Amino acid sequence: MELPDADVQCRELAELIRPRLRPDTVLVGIHSGGVWVARRLRDLLELNNEIGLIDVSFYRDDYGEKGLHPRVRPTSIPFDVEGRPLILVDDVLYTGRTTRAAINELFDYGRPASIQLAVLADRGQRQLPICADFCTWQVDLDPTQELLLSADADAQLQWSLAGNA
Secondary structure (H helix, E strand, C coil): CCCCHHHHHHHHHHHHHHHHCCCCCCEEEEEEEHHHHHHHHHHHHHCCCCCCCEEHHHCCHHHHHHHHCCCCCCCCCCCCCCCCEECCCCCEECCEEEEEEEHHHHHEEEEECCEEEEEEECCCCCCCCCCCCEEEEEEECCCEEEEEEEEEECEEEHHHHEEEC
């Protein structure tokens, strides 16, 4: 399978978001791929606001099953969430459980005016009633496959595929 250029996808995602962007909208990236995408979107959309960084490890419904992941990063929400429109950013939308966990965590910081979801890839096969407001790629993969976004030292994003097909 040929994987798309992640930088091109970020530019496309920015153009999907631009018409619905309000001056007080802030981006919140889910660690780690969503944070990389949110940083790129902030630059492409020429936003002056800081972005939020969220790690949903403690909010996962499978936390008791999986335990603490060794790469847990701190959540940083450097703005008032109350009454603000937020765009939650992730690299891949799959079951919807990560998105649900992120929304639960965001509400611990206040009640936003709205939360929209922006992703580079939507794998389908949702387990929860969650869909992306902004998406550049719908891909059908075998459940044994994993779609991975990585960033190099220059913050260039690249897709890879792991698992069996």
